Amino acid sequence: MKEQIRCAVLGLGRLGYWHAENLATKVKGAKLVSVLDPFENRAETVARELGIEKSAIHHQEVFEDPAIDAVIIATPTSTHADMIEQAAKHGKHIFIEKPLTHDLEEADRAIRVIKENNVVCQVGFMRRFDSAYREAQRRIQAGDIGTPLYFKGVSRDPGSPPAAFIQNSGGIFLDMSIHDFDIARFLLNAEVTSVSAHGNILVHSFMEQYGDVDQALTYVAFDSGTAADIEASRNAFYGYDIRGEVIGSEGSLLIGSLRYHDVQILTKRGSTHDIVPAFPERFKDAYLNEMNHFVDCLRKSEAPSVNEIDGKIALEIALSAQKSFETGQTVRLPG
Numbered sequence: 392m393k394e395q396i397r398c399a400v401l402g403l404g405r406l407g408y409w410h411a412e413n414l415a416t417k418v419k420g421a422k423l424v425s426v427l428d429p430f431e432n433r434a435e436t437v438a439r440e441l442g443i444e445k446s447a448i449h450h451q452e453v454f455e456d457p458a459i460d461a462v463i464i465a466t467p468t469s470t471h472a473d474m475i476e477q478a479a480k481h482g483k484h485i486f487i488e489k490p491l492t493h494d495l496e497e498a499d500r501a502i503r504v505i506k507e508n509n510v511v512c513q514v515g516f517m518r519r520f521d522s523a524y525r526e527a528q529r530r531i532q533a534g535d536i537g538t539p540l541y542f543k544g545v546s547r548d549p550g551s552p553p554a555a556f557i558q559n560s561g562g563i564f565l566d567m568s569i570h571d572f573d574i575a576r577f578l579l580n581a582e583v584t585s586v587s588a589h590g591n592i593l594v595h596s597f598m599e600q601y602g603d604v605d606q607a608l609t610y611v612a613f614d615s616g617t618a619a620d621i622e623a624s625r626n627a628f629y630g631y632d633i634r635g636e637v638i639g640s641e642g643s644l645l646i647g648s649l650r651y652h653d654v655q656i657l658t659k660r661g662s663t664h665d666i667v668p669a670f671p672e673r674f675k676d677a678y679l680n681e682m683n684h685f686v687d688c689l690r691k692s693e694a695p696s697v698n699e700i701d702g703k704i705a706l707e708i709a710l711s712a713q714k715s716f717e718t719g720q721t722v723r724l725p726g
Contacts (some may be wrong), residue, residue, distance in 0.1 A: 393690045396484075399425040399445075399453045400463045401474065403437050406488060406678075407465030413679050414463070414686075415441040421686045427453050450474065454481040461511075461689060463682075464488060468561060472497035479508040486685045488515040489573075490565055490709065491702030498703040505699055513685045513695035514702035516573045520680035527637065527646045528578055536639030539579050542611075542619035543636040544571035547627030551595045551605055563607045564588060564712040567623040571635075572611070572708040573701065578637055581615035582704070587721040588712035594626050602717075609712045614726070631673055 398421055400411040407428075414423040425445035428434040434446035447453055453462060454477050461484035464474045472492045478485050485505070491514055492498045505512045518524050531539055546567050551557065560566040576582065590604035598605055605625040612618050635646035655662060688695045711722040 393420075393692075395420055395422050396686050396689045397422050397424045397458055397460045398463060398686075399423070399427065399456070399459045399461075400465065401427045401450065401453060402465035402467075403428040403430075403433050404465060407463070408437065409678055410463050410465060410486075410682060411437060411441060413682050415443065417679055418682050418686050420690050421682075424458055425453055425456065450477065454478060454483065460484060461486065461685075467559060468493055469559060472501055475501040475512070476504045479504045479510050479512075482508060482510065484511040484689055486513050486515065486682070487699075487702070489702065490561065490569055490706050491699060492706065493561060493565075495703070495707060495710065498699075498706055502699050502703060511689060511695060512699040512702075513681070513688070514697055514699060514705075515681060516570065516577075516697050516701070516705070517674050517677040517681050518570055518574045519577055519697055520684060521674060521677040522680075523646050524574060524578070524635070527635070527644055530644060531578060531637060531639070532580075535642065536637065536644050537641030539615075539617055539637055539639050541617060541638040542575045542579055542621075543638075544575060544619065544621040545632060545634045546571055546622065547624040547632035549627050549630055551598070551625040554597050554601070557598060557601050557603055560603070561709075562601075562603045562713055563590065563605070563623050563625070564609065564716065565706075565709040567625075568607065568609055568621050568712060569705050569709040571619075571621040571623070572609075572712075573697075573705040574635065575611065575613075575619045575621070576701075576704065578635075579613060579615065579617050579619070581613035581617055583611055583708050583711075583724055584614050584726065585612045585721050585723045586610065586708060586712045586715050588715040590716050604716075607716070609715075611708070633673055 398414050414421045426434045426437050427447040438446035462478050463486040465488050588609040590607035592604050593606045595605045607623045609621045637644045715722040
């Protein structure tokens with residue numbers, strides 16, 4: 392087993408910074424040796440804060456560095472295909488944030504170059520590493536609710552990102568629902584055969600110019616005969632609301648909660664509790680768990696549990712949902 396994996400983080404936005412912090416301070420067997428960001432002084436500032444020797448503003452500085460074993464790519468989605476190709480050709484193992492790429496042709500090229508260069512790739516579907524979803528999968532596999540019949544997924548953000556983000560996000564199905572598309576496959580152990588997607592703008596009128604919506608619903612059919620409905624919303628002004636349910640032949644399994652702290656306040660005005668404010672609080676442990684998994688796989692020369700193929704499948708479902716929304720037709724996926 393390899394004792395240490397030397398890592399670099401590319402892209403130091405909010406999520407990239409969390410990955411860098413985890414690698415620098417919490418992930419056993421990892422050494423963060425470099426951080427990169429194109430914005431002036433950002434990488435240098437983070438490197439100094441985390442006690443890292445190297446910082447960079449140009450990607451080639453990282454890819455050509457023989458001291459780096461693996462890269463964590465948290466750059467904008469439009470750069471993913473190129474980042475994957477360069478990393479693989481330089482022999483760097485890859486952790487890539489979702490989505491894998493923006494389109495299927497790019498995804499196929501990414502998969503090909505990963506295979507040709509014999510590098511490991513893990514895609515950042517962190518819900519698979521959340522304790523609630525993992526326990527749900529274990530209980531389903533153990534037969535606790537009988538045969539799975541139906542999945543209900545809810546992903547609600549407390550508000551919309553700014554227009555600059557929406558413009559380049561790929562839309563609500565690619566940016567948000569893709570997490571539920573992936574976790575539905577994970578929980579039901581089945582593949583999607585068709586999707587029918589719908590959406591509307593209820594609050595954020597600026598989305599119209601980008602062909603996006605702030606409320607969406609996707610009906611999903613699977614090859615096992617199971618089905619799902621998946622809601623995505625940017626209008627949950629009460630907080631961050633991520634929940635799921637798997638209905639089985641002998642019971643139902645509920646995943647997730649609105650509670651941020653396990654404290655309930657009872658007064659003459661009624662009962663209250665605080666609500667999860669945003670995704671950093673909800674999935675803090677999951678982000679650490681997925682990075683632990685990535686580094687462990689590299690140290691032990693094992694394949695990650697969620698890879699570039701899973702990334703392509705989730706992308707295909709999301710793009711099919713977008714197509715269904717645009718055309719008003721059910722879209723069937725190739726078997």
